[in-house]
Amino acid sequence: MPVVKEDHDIPVESDAGHVVDGTSRSLASESFLAHLLQIPCLIWAFTESNFITFVLPNTAFGVLGALAGPELLQNAAGAGRLTSATMLWPTLLAMAFNWTNVLIFDLQNQTAPQSLAEDQANKPWRPIPSGRITTQQARRSILVAIPLCLALNRLLGVEWEGLYIQIGSYVYNDLRGGDSRARDLLIAIAFALFNTASLRIAAGAGRADILLAPRPHDLAEGLPGRPAPPLQLSPAGCAWIGLISIVILTTMQVQDLKDQAGDRLKDRWTVPLAFGDWTSRVSLALLVPFWTGVCAYVWWPHGHWILVLPPVLIGALVTFRVLVKRTPKADSNTWKLWCLWGVGLYYLAPASLI
Template sequence: MGYKIQTAGTAILRPVCQALSFAMVSKPLVDIVHNLWLFTKDDLFTFVIPNTIFGLSCAFLGAPLILYGQSPTVRNLLLRIPSIILFNWTNLLIFDLANQRLPDSVYEDILNKPWRPIPSGRLTSAQVRKYLHIAIPSVLAINHYMLHVGTETALMCTGTWIYNDLRGGDDGWVYRNMLLAIAFGLYNWSSVKVAAALGQAAEVSREGEHWILIISGVILTTMHIQDLKDQAGDHARGRKSAPLVLGDVAARWTIAVPIALWTPYICYFWEVPWQPGGLVTALGFHVAYRCVWLRGPKSDRRTWQLWCFWTALLYVMPLASMTRTVPFST
């Protein structure tokens, strides 16, 4: 009788112990994934999603922007989406880990983004530095051997070092915008190559280079829109952002005017029909209007989100052109 009770007790306790063991193992993994999400979630709509759209758009258009042996099918492009996201997110992770571990960044995040891992107490700066020891070689290996963009990734790591550890991002808003424009150029260039790679490394055409350069110009002249919503943290950190150097009103005009000019120029460049061209132009003017006349932390964050959407629409302007042949097969 005692043996049967012991056997029954063992049978009941075994799944409980297994569940506890699984919970003990899985909780650290869940915490790691959650921390990585918190590090990067605020930049997903700035980098990952727009750059993924850019890569797909250029690869979808095909030969005018890409050099490769055959045109991609819709199925191939859809299958490339996880790879494009992987490239953009892993490189963004390197940048965010390097940026958010710095003392000035931690102090700024306490004011602007207290939910991030370090200011919220989930991790320490020393732990994030150890994350980087693992992340950098892992990301380089993935992007070199799997995605054929190892050179571009190495350049991005160099840019991350200049921007963060050498404090290039604090040396005035113009220089900061220049660094970000170069970074966007590398992100977009690599996204195109990853999207167009059909089992081999793809190359960007001369026209594709011109298009990437135009988008980098958009970033160079309007990227400081993100500083409008972060003025409290930038002031506490002593960062020379545009609103603090030029004054809030002047800084807003330096963003609104380029937005209003870039939109019709890009529509003209791609000979976009009036229907889609009018839509994206109207959005551009709306963002410019909000930038100047609607102020405050909530309004500025909303304006920044609309700016991200506006840039994503610019990225698909090549597809909106009805005068060009789209060389792809179904």
């Protein structure tokens, strides 16, 4: 019996009568794989500016709040408090929630007509101005991203927070709420929703219990893996998130200091443009120390006053920089430092238990 040697580089006749070149098919497969591998890079490129300043701080709020346990949550006493030894997986889940929802916001924001001109002038490295993806392709990707994101939100037990976030994203971007006087209020509400969901996820809320370790009382009852009663915010938890949202609302103008040229081009309403650069800086220099003191008073760790030093020192540095370091580059770094100051405030909740 003769042996037939297969050679995929030899043209073969398809059923349709067309000649298909094996080499061409191989190149097409490699091209598809290359495009597939670009997806993570594009996701990072769209969200890079908000990862350090939004995703990480919100994740930190959830994890640090979960470490405080019953102080901020109802039904937490029987569920067991999150500890440093068990915090990795809840942290990753909270980060996944924040990152996926921020991705949709950034896709909507960067494909909005009013954003394209600004990005061409001031942020040419972004995916659309740099030609890595077209506006139409980015808009189509939203059609895929939203259902996947909503499914993840439901799996994590925070579908309502996720739904309100998507509504807010539509109002901010498509209805141009982000260019109106309601901009800072919309951002503060978004922080409240993201922080609430992050806290519930990190503490094991709702269906997120299925993805976390079984609760101690479940194991005692012989029901491993059964979700504990859904964790809800306690009155103190609601008050804490409300206070942080007010802090953000009254100091959010720090992120507008670096973007005044672009905001003026877009005719966007911001505190620095409406009231003046110096007025905005002075208000920050007054409000940052004030809110640091208020939050430290709320969570004052009895007998451990040294634990309040991190937010105090970071807040003092923010105050110094907004008054002295006044270039766009310096303002950009001050904005990142402001985000770290916020994390310092979040840390006060678990620090009060030490």
